[in-house]
Amino acid sequence: MGKEEDYRALLSGLQKLDFRGPYTPSALTLTGSHAFPLAMNAKDQVLMAASRYGHGRIVVLGHEKCLEEFPDMVRNAVNWLKSSNSRSKVGINMSCNVVVKNLQSASIQAEVCAFRDELGVYVTDAYSVDPHTKDLVSFLKDGGGLLVVGQAWWWAKQNPEKNLLLEFPGNKVCNVAGIYFSEHYGELGTIPVPPQIPSSWLAVSTAIMEKEVDYRALLSGLQKLDFRGPYTPSALTLTGSHAFPLAMNAKGQVLMAASRYGHGRIVVLGHEKCLEEFPDMVRNAVNWLKSSNSRSKVGINMSCNVVVKNLQSASHQAEVCAFRDELGVYVTDAYSVGSYTRELVSFLKDGGGLLVVGQAWWWATQNQEKNLLVDFPGNKVCSVAGIYLSEHCGELGTIPVPPQIPSSWLAVSTGKNFKEDLETLLSGVSEFDTGDLVASQVLVHGPLSFPIGTTPDDRVFIAGAVYGQGRVIVLSHDRFLGCESMASFLINAIRWLDDGRSGLVGIGAHLDKAHKLLSNSKLTCQMTGFRKDLSVYVCTSYNDAQHNEILEFVAEGKGLLIGGHAWHWVRVNLGGNVMTEYPGNRLLNKMGLSILGNFLSSGLYKAPDIKQVSSESYHFRGLLRSIASNVLQGKSLTEQDERCLKKLSTECFQYLAMQPHECATYSSVVALLTSIVKEAGIPQVSPTNPIKSDKERFMLCVGAGLYKNSSDPEALLPCIIKEHPALPTVANASIYINVNIADEVQWISTGLYLSPGMKTQMTMPTQIVGKGWAIQIGCQTDDIGGADVLKRAPVVHELFPVEKERIQVWNLWGGLIYLVAPPNSREEGLKLVVQTAVRAPYFQSGKTGVQEWVSSIRSAPAPWAELEFENIIMTIQSEGIRGLERPDEVARLWDDIMRAVADLAAIPAKFPRKERFVADVQITAGFMHSGYPIMMLSQSGEELLNPEEIRKKGVWGQMHELGHNQQRDVWEFKPHTTECTCNLWALYVHDKVIKLDRTKAHEEMKPENRNKHIQEYVKGGRQLGKWTKWTALETFLQLQAKFGWSAFKKVFAAYHHMSNVPRDNQGKMNKYAETFSTVVNRNLAPFFKAWGWPIESAVEKKLSSLPEWSDHPMAQYA
Incomplete structure (x- = not known):
C-alpha cells in the first residue's frame, strides 16, 4: 500500500477537519521519505501526520483535544495502525481515556492500560512517553501501531534552554519516523480534505528539517566554539545539496562542516587540533556518524590517537587501528588517506561514518603546481560529499553556536581561480562559432563553476565545474557537441574531463556527429548508454532518467560533457519552473550550473583572454559579494561591477527560483540578498517614480525574487511594498465555466482580483487536474527587463500549473485571476471556488445589464477592470471605466469592428479565441505590440472606450496590431x-x-x-x-x-x-x-x-x- 492509499484510508468518509479551538495545536515538522501530512491549514502548517518506521505505523495529532474533536478520524487511524500487525488489542494511556467509548463503539478491543509489547496499537499523549521511549520505538519498529497526541509549544516556553527536537518527550519517539512536534502554534480553521495528500507544503522543508536536526545533534550542549590557536585551520568550501556548515566565523569562513553521501555521513574539522580543543563536539560527531549504520566499533587512525580516551569515556568502542570495512566510524587526518581513498569513499557510500580532520593551506604552499581541489589527499574523500579543504587560512576567534545552521552573506565566494583549467580548455581556440544555432544561456552559480564561452555582454553559453572529484562541461545546445567549428575546443574538453585516465568515452544516443568528431581526441569513443566503467560520458540535457547515477559518477572522479538548450522546454511547459523541472537542471543545479530558458543570438564569439580571467571575468557569486560589500559596508563598485548589474538582476531572479533551501551555498546567497534588501530597501517603482539606475533595478528584482522563493515571504512584504491598501474581499466565490477551445492557449476571465502579496486557495475541478491547465495572476505579461527605465517591476504576473485540486495562488504585485486553458480543450460546467478574492469591474456582453453595471459592477474595488465583448476582451485600469455609462454602445462598435476583421480574413465571424487588449503603464516595445494579448500603453487603452472619438479620429494603431494577429x-x-x-x-x-x-x-x-x-x-x-x-x-x-x-x-x-x-x-x-x-x-x-x-x-x-x-x-x- 502506497502513501496515497494510506492517506485515503486515514481520511475515509471525511470532507473537512474543523479545528475550532479553543485549544491551540502544534504545527508538525516532517522529514525523511515516509512521513506525510493528513491535515494542512491555509498557512501550509501540518496539524496531523502519519508515517511508517520499520514494520510499524504511526499517526501524530497536534493536540490531545483532537481525540474528542475528530472521532471518525481516530477510528480510521486505529484501524490503519492495526493493519501493521495481527494483534487486535488497543491499549490506551490513562491520559487519553476519552477515546475508549469511541473505539469500543466501533467493535475495537480497547482498554486503558500501561504500555506492553503484546498490544497491537497503543494510544498515548506526547508528554508521558519518557520512561519507555526505547520500548515504544522498538514496538513501532517491530510492527506495532502508535497514535501519539499533544502539542509542544508550551513545553518549549517552559524549557527555553533545551533542544525541543531532541528533548521533548514526544519527539524522542515520533522523530524516528520523521515527525516532530514544533514550538510553532498551528492556525485554527476549517481544513478541507482533498482527495490526494496535501502537497502545497514544500518538499524541501523535509530536507531542511533533516539538516537542522543533524545540526542540533552535532552541536548539542555547545554554546560556543573557541578557536584560540596557535594552530590555523583551513577554511572549507561547500558545494552540492547535502553539505552544511557547523562552525562559521565572523568572516563567513566555514571551519567545520558535515554532509551525507550515499547511505553514510561525514564530518570535517578544519584542523587536527580540533580533536583536542572540542571534545564534546567530537563525541557528538561520533554519535551522529554511528547513526548511519548498526556497526558499533570506532576505528581511529594512529595520527588521531589523542581522541581515544575521550571516546572511550563516552562508552564508545574506540580503538587505534588501520581502516577496515567492518567499522562503524573511522576517524582520520586528511593527510593519511591517499592510499585508500577509494575504500573510504565506498565505506561512506555504503553507510559508514567518517570524521576527517586537517588543514590544506600548508600542503598548498608546498605543492603549488598541483590542483588542491582534486590532488590534496583529504579532498579525494571529502569532496564526494561536497566538502573541500581550501588553501585559505581560517580566521581564529570565538564562534557562537546559533540555534540554526549558520548562514552569512560573507560566505558567498568563489572557491577557485580556474585560469590553468582554461589554458588547457582553450589551447588553440580563439573563437566559438555557433553558426545558426540558437543556444540558451547558462547560469554559472556554484563556488567551483566557471564560464568558458561568453557573449560580449557576459552571457554564458559554455561553462565548466568541478564536482566532487570529477569535472563537468555544459554546452547550451546539443548540436554544439558535434559542431566542426568547435572541434578544437571539444577535443580539449574531452581530454580535460578524462583528466589523464585515457579511459573510455561513452557517447549517448543520437550523437553520431559528436562520436565522429570526438574520436579525433585519440581517446577510445563508443556509442553507448550511461555506464559506470566510462571515464567520460557525453549526453544531452533532455533526459534525467539516470541523474542520480551520473551525479555519483562525476562525484567519484569521472567526467561529463552535456549539451542542450531549455528555451523550447519553456515554450511547451506552461508555468513550469525551468530551474527545477527542466531535466538537465535536475542534474546540473547541484554542480553549480543551470541552463536558462532564455536564448542567445547565434554568431561568432571570441574566446576569453586567459590573461584577463582573474581580473575581468564575470562570476555570479563574485559580483554578488561585491554588491553586498557596497550596500552593507560602503565599498565602491568597480566599472566592471557596474556594467554587469543589469545582467545580475535577471540572474538573481532566476537563481532564486532554484529553491534548494536545504543547500548551504544557496542559503548563503539568500542570506546575502536578504541582508541587502533589509538594509537598502526596495525602490517603490511607478510611472511617477521610475527606476533609472541599474542598482535600483537590482534591488527591485532581488526583492521580487526573494519574496517569490523565500520560506518566509510575509516578513519581506513590508520591505517591498510600502503602501498596501486593504480592499474588501468576497469569500468562497464560485466561478462556472464552459470551454471549447481551438488550437491555441486561452485565458478565461474570472472577474476576481488578488491584492499585492495576498494569498488564496483555489479548488479546481478534477477533470482538468494534470491536463496542462494553469492559474494566472496578473494580465501584464510583458517582461520589460530589457528596458533602460522601468515604470513597474519587470515581471508582474504569476503562473501556477493545475497539478492538484487545491492550489494556493498569489502574486507579489497583485493581479486579476485567470484560468489558462491549453489548446483543444473542451469542458462544460467547470466549477472553480476561490477562497478569498477582490471583486473586479467585469462587463460581459449578453450577461451584464447596463443598469447593473452603472449601479454596482463598475464600482467593484479591484484596480483592474475587464470588458468582454463578442470577439474581444479589453483590460484596463479601473479608473478608466469608473465613469463609463454605456458599455453596451462600446460593445456594439467593437462587435462590428471584430466582425469586419474576420470578414477580411475570410474566417467565421465568431473568433475561435477572443482577441485581448491589455493597457499597461509600460510594455516591451513601442506604444503597442501584437500577440495574445495585444499590449498597449495605458493612454491608448482609454481610447478604446469612446465610440464618438473613435469615429472622429480612428483607431489605426489598435487595428494595425489586430492586423498583425491575422x-x-x-x-x-x-x-x-x-x-x-x-x-x-x-x-x-x-x-x-x-x-x-x-x-x-x-x-x-x-x-x-x-x-x-x-x-x-x-x-x-x-x-x-x-x-x-x-x-x-x-x-x-x-x-x-x-x-x-x-x-x-x-x-x-x-x-x-x-x-x-x-x-x-x-x-x-x-x-x-x-x-x-x-x-x-x-x-x-x-x-x-x-x-x-x-x-x-x-x-x-x-x-x-x-x-x-x-x-x-x-x-x-x-
Whole structure:
C-alpha cells in the first residue's frame, strides 16, 4: 500500500477537519521519505501526520483535544495502525481515556492500560512517553501501531534552554519516523480534505528539517566554539545539496562542516587540533556518524590517537587501528588517506561514518603546481560529499553556536581561480562559432563553476565545474557537441574531463556527429548508454532518467560533457519552473550550473583572454559579494561591477527560483540578498517614480525574487511594498465555466482580483487536474527587463500549473485571476471556488445589464477592470471605466469592428479565441505590440472606450496590431511585409465600420505621402530590399483600388485550403502573384514585376493566357 492509499484510508468518509479551538495545536515538522501530512491549514502548517518506521505505523495529532474533536478520524487511524500487525488489542494511556467509548463503539478491543509489547496499537499523549521511549520505538519498529497526541509549544516556553527536537518527550519517539512536534502554534480553521495528500507544503522543508536536526545533534550542549590557536585551520568550501556548515566565523569562513553521501555521513574539522580543543563536539560527531549504520566499533587512525580516551569515556568502542570495512566510524587526518581513498569513499557510500580532520593551506604552499581541489589527499574523500579543504587560512576567534545552521552573506565566494583549467580548455581556440544555432544561456552559480564561452555582454553559453572529484562541461545546445567549428575546443574538453585516465568515452544516443568528431581526441569513443566503467560520458540535457547515477559518477572522479538548450522546454511547459523541472537542471543545479530558458543570438564569439580571467571575468557569486560589500559596508563598485548589474538582476531572479533551501551555498546567497534588501530597501517603482539606475533595478528584482522563493515571504512584504491598501474581499466565490477551445492557449476571465502579496486557495475541478491547465495572476505579461527605465517591476504576473485540486495562488504585485486553458480543450460546467478574492469591474456582453453595471459592477474595488465583448476582451485600469455609462454602445462598435476583421480574413465571424487588449503603464516595445494579448500603453487603452472619438479620429494603431494577429506566413514576405499587410485591416475597418476617410485615419495615407513612397522606390532602382512598410503597402493599395476588398477576401480564403506553399520569399511571392491573378482573372505578372517582384518565367507563362492588366498604376514608370 502506497502513501496515497494510506492517506485515503486515514481520511475515509471525511470532507473537512474543523479545528475550532479553543485549544491551540502544534504545527508538525516532517522529514525523511515516509512521513506525510493528513491535515494542512491555509498557512501550509501540518496539524496531523502519519508515517511508517520499520514494520510499524504511526499517526501524530497536534493536540490531545483532537481525540474528542475528530472521532471518525481516530477510528480510521486505529484501524490503519492495526493493519501493521495481527494483534487486535488497543491499549490506551490513562491520559487519553476519552477515546475508549469511541473505539469500543466501533467493535475495537480497547482498554486503558500501561504500555506492553503484546498490544497491537497503543494510544498515548506526547508528554508521558519518557520512561519507555526505547520500548515504544522498538514496538513501532517491530510492527506495532502508535497514535501519539499533544502539542509542544508550551513545553518549549517552559524549557527555553533545551533542544525541543531532541528533548521533548514526544519527539524522542515520533522523530524516528520523521515527525516532530514544533514550538510553532498551528492556525485554527476549517481544513478541507482533498482527495490526494496535501502537497502545497514544500518538499524541501523535509530536507531542511533533516539538516537542522543533524545540526542540533552535532552541536548539542555547545554554546560556543573557541578557536584560540596557535594552530590555523583551513577554511572549507561547500558545494552540492547535502553539505552544511557547523562552525562559521565572523568572516563567513566555514571551519567545520558535515554532509551525507550515499547511505553514510561525514564530518570535517578544519584542523587536527580540533580533536583536542572540542571534545564534546567530537563525541557528538561520533554519535551522529554511528547513526548511519548498526556497526558499533570506532576505528581511529594512529595520527588521531589523542581522541581515544575521550571516546572511550563516552562508552564508545574506540580503538587505534588501520581502516577496515567492518567499522562503524573511522576517524582520520586528511593527510593519511591517499592510499585508500577509494575504500573510504565506498565505506561512506555504503553507510559508514567518517570524521576527517586537517588543514590544506600548508600542503598548498608546498605543492603549488598541483590542483588542491582534486590532488590534496583529504579532498579525494571529502569532496564526494561536497566538502573541500581550501588553501585559505581560517580566521581564529570565538564562534557562537546559533540555534540554526549558520548562514552569512560573507560566505558567498568563489572557491577557485580556474585560469590553468582554461589554458588547457582553450589551447588553440580563439573563437566559438555557433553558426545558426540558437543556444540558451547558462547560469554559472556554484563556488567551483566557471564560464568558458561568453557573449560580449557576459552571457554564458559554455561553462565548466568541478564536482566532487570529477569535472563537468555544459554546452547550451546539443548540436554544439558535434559542431566542426568547435572541434578544437571539444577535443580539449574531452581530454580535460578524462583528466589523464585515457579511459573510455561513452557517447549517448543520437550523437553520431559528436562520436565522429570526438574520436579525433585519440581517446577510445563508443556509442553507448550511461555506464559506470566510462571515464567520460557525453549526453544531452533532455533526459534525467539516470541523474542520480551520473551525479555519483562525476562525484567519484569521472567526467561529463552535456549539451542542450531549455528555451523550447519553456515554450511547451506552461508555468513550469525551468530551474527545477527542466531535466538537465535536475542534474546540473547541484554542480553549480543551470541552463536558462532564455536564448542567445547565434554568431561568432571570441574566446576569453586567459590573461584577463582573474581580473575581468564575470562570476555570479563574485559580483554578488561585491554588491553586498557596497550596500552593507560602503565599498565602491568597480566599472566592471557596474556594467554587469543589469545582467545580475535577471540572474538573481532566476537563481532564486532554484529553491534548494536545504543547500548551504544557496542559503548563503539568500542570506546575502536578504541582508541587502533589509538594509537598502526596495525602490517603490511607478510611472511617477521610475527606476533609472541599474542598482535600483537590482534591488527591485532581488526583492521580487526573494519574496517569490523565500520560506518566509510575509516578513519581506513590508520591505517591498510600502503602501498596501486593504480592499474588501468576497469569500468562497464560485466561478462556472464552459470551454471549447481551438488550437491555441486561452485565458478565461474570472472577474476576481488578488491584492499585492495576498494569498488564496483555489479548488479546481478534477477533470482538468494534470491536463496542462494553469492559474494566472496578473494580465501584464510583458517582461520589460530589457528596458533602460522601468515604470513597474519587470515581471508582474504569476503562473501556477493545475497539478492538484487545491492550489494556493498569489502574486507579489497583485493581479486579476485567470484560468489558462491549453489548446483543444473542451469542458462544460467547470466549477472553480476561490477562497478569498477582490471583486473586479467585469462587463460581459449578453450577461451584464447596463443598469447593473452603472449601479454596482463598475464600482467593484479591484484596480483592474475587464470588458468582454463578442470577439474581444479589453483590460484596463479601473479608473478608466469608473465613469463609463454605456458599455453596451462600446460593445456594439467593437462587435462590428471584430466582425469586419474576420470578414477580411475570410474566417467565421465568431473568433475561435477572443482577441485581448491589455493597457499597461509600460510594455516591451513601442506604444503597442501584437500577440495574445495585444499590449498597449495605458493612454491608448482609454481610447478604446469612446465610440464618438473613435469615429472622429480612428483607431489605426489598435487595428494595425489586430492586423498583425491575422497575418499568415504563407502570404507574408518577411521582413518586407511585416509592418505592411497588417495595415490592410486598419484600412478595411476604417473604410467599412468607422467610415473615416483614409487621409484622416493615418498621415501616410495622404496622396502626397503615397506618391512620395512610389517615386523614391522607383528612383532607387526598385530594389526589393527597400520594398517595405508604406512603400510595400502601395502595392496592395493599388490592387485594392482596382479590384476591391472582395478580391483580398477571396485570396485569403484560397490560402486557407492551400498546401505545399513555398517557404522562401521568392517562391511565396510567385505563388501570391499567381493566386491573386487567378482570383481576379487578370494577368498581374507585369504589375508585380513593375514593383520589383522576382516573378519567374514559368509563372509568367502560366498567367499569359489571362487578360493582362496593362494600364496598372506602375506602367507610367516603365
